[in-house]
Amino acid sequence: MKSLGLHATANALSTYYYQSGFNPEFEKISPGTLLIGHAIEQAISERQSQFNFLRGSEAYKHAWGARDQPTVRKIIPRPVIEESCL
Numbered sequence: 452m453k454s455l456g457l458h459a460t461a462n463a464l465s466t467y468y469y470q471s472g473f474n475p476e477f478e479k480i481s482p483g484t485l486l487i488g489h490a491i492e493q494a495i496s497e498r499q500s501q502f503n504f505l506r507g508s509e510a511y512k513h514a515w516g517a518r519d520q521p522t523v524r525k526i527i528p529r530p531v532i533e534e535s536c537l
Contacts, residue, residue: 457486465501466494487515 457471468490473482494502504512508519 457490459490461494461497461499464499465503466490466497466499467503467505469505483511487511491515 458469460467460469468487471483471486473486491502502515504515504517506522
């Protein structure tokens with residue numbers, strides 16, 4: 452099987468690059484690099500202001516100019532409703 456795939460999503464401002472894969476048989480022609488390049492070109496043509504590689508500091512992300520961003524997690528508790536209000 453000869454395949455190449457990409458999973459990305461976008462909103463009005465950004466494209467989020469989630470995951471890609473390819474058949475190792477084609478490693479010599481750098482299909483991952485070609486795929487990311489095409490995805491970035493597509494994002495530019497759609498006037499996206501950001502191409503987000505998401506979490507992780509893998510070298511290939513930095514080769515494309517990615518910069519590390521802090522990950523923030525916020526927990527918003529549900530409001531407590533007193534029994535007397537029910």
